[in-house]
Amino acid sequence: MLDWDKLTILELEEMAEAGQYVLNCYRVLAKTSDNIVGELIKGHDTFYEMEHYPPGDVFDPETHSQYYYHAHRDGEHGHFHTFLRSDGMMAGEEPVSGQSHMSYMDERDDNICHLIAVSMDNRGFPLSLFTTNRWVTAENWYAAEDVVAFVDRFEIDVAQPSWPVNIWLTALIRLYKPVIRQLILERDQKIIEWQSTYPERDVFEDRDLEVTSEFKISVEEYLTEIENRLTEKLGKQLAG
Incomplete structure (x- = not known):
């Protein structure tokens, strides 16, 4: 999936640093027998499918990043959905032209782009990363090159509802940025292939197409591989 040879030393170092933040969040939470998922559903007597945790989502007013956690898929406890809202976008970054318009787009006063979803197990650890079709999160559809740029801007730098979770999610996305980039490109390719196969359907609203790419x-x-690749590249650099 990932072409490690194309990654620079700087990219690998940034990924390794992000990975240490991820591990540190696990360490801090484990001291009190807590975990990433437990932090978000704490205080809720019953965990309901499809409901957003925390209620009202988590939003950073400075970066315009957003996320929520919910459940509705087999084989996992639940998953995070991450977004960037239009105030975090630059001039010229607009939804793909020609896409269908749905009523859910009129229920808000800005655009919103889904970035990546993170599947979680019952222990509060990530299982996979995946992208989704437009109808799944009621988003506005942006081209892959714009979404890749949006991923770079995702940051949740607020204390509530859980500072460790916010740090963890931000760091996890930075850690897996090259993988996420590839998943987003595969997402667009899947949309093109689906549209070609079913030209009579609205591809963005087709309930038969939910997950557009996924990677366990x-x-x-992953961190072990990063360290190995970094050691190899640094060795070659020193050897001249």
Whole structure:
């Protein structure tokens, strides 16, 4: 999935640093027998499918990043959905022209773009990263090159509802940025292929197409690979 040879030393160092933030969040939470998911559903006697946790989502008013956690898929406890709202976008970054217009787009006064979803297990650790079709999150559809740029701007730098979770999610996305970039490109390719196969359907609202790309992850194994690749590249650099 990932072409490691194309990653620079700087990129690998930034990924390694982000990985340490991820591990540190696990360490801090483990001291009190807490975990990432538990932080978000704490105080709720019953965990309901499809409901957003926390209620009202988490939003950073400075970066215009947003996320929520909910559940509705088999094989996981639930998943995070991450977004960037239009105030975090630059001039010229507009939704894809020609896409259908749905009533849910009129229920808000700005645009919103889904970035990546993070599947979680029952212990509060990530299982996979995946992208979704437009109808899944009622987003506005942006082209892959814009979404990739939006990923770089995602940051939740607020204390509530859980500072460790906010740090963890921000760092996880930075850690897996090259993988997420590839998943977003695969997302657009899937849309093109689906549209070609079913030209009579509105591809963005087709309930038969929900997940557009997915990749299973293991933070520990990924960090080991990063360290190995970094050591190799630094060795070659020193050797001249």
